[in-house]
Amino acid sequence: MDAYLNKITGGSLALLLLVATCLGGYSSLLSHRLELARQQVAEQKKTLAQQTGLITTLRADDARNRAMIAEQQRREQQLRQQGENYQRKYQDAIKNDDCARRAAPGAVLDILRGTGIGNSGAARSTAS
Known part of the structure; x- marks a missing residue:
């Protein structure tokens, strides 16, 4: 019976050694994957920071463009009003002038x- 117990004990130890080796390999694989995932997260954070900077720049450019467009529209409106005023003044100035007719x-x-x-x-x- 001692021989049988020695075989079972030896087999159990071999099985435990095999399981420990497999678990160690699996742990190593998971550690490697975790490191790759951390690198990927770091790269994504870097990309996100760059995109955030780009978005900020684009928003600032958009605000400047909108301000310039508003200023341009204001100036065009002012020129239109000035032209209309000049036209009215011209019409008033020539309404009784024979030469202008x-x-x-x-x-x-x-x-x-x-x-x-x-x-x-x-x-x-x-x-x-």
Whole structure:
């Protein structure tokens, strides 16, 4: 019976050694995976920080762009109002003027339109 108990004890010890070896290997595998997961988390935190910085920069750019657009719209509105005021003043100034009712000569209209700039010398020589 002692021989049988020695075999069982020896087998149990071998089995325990095998289980301990397997558990050690599994523990090593889990430790390796944990280290990889920690590295991945560190990389993701770095990427997240970069993206957060980029988002902050984009938001600041967006705010600046919106401010510039608002300023541009304000200036355009101011120019429109100024143009309307000048137009009203011009209409008031010429409403009783006989000269303003007459059509301007074609050469003068071309100069005012900017199409007669190159021909202005020719127009002067024919007018002389």
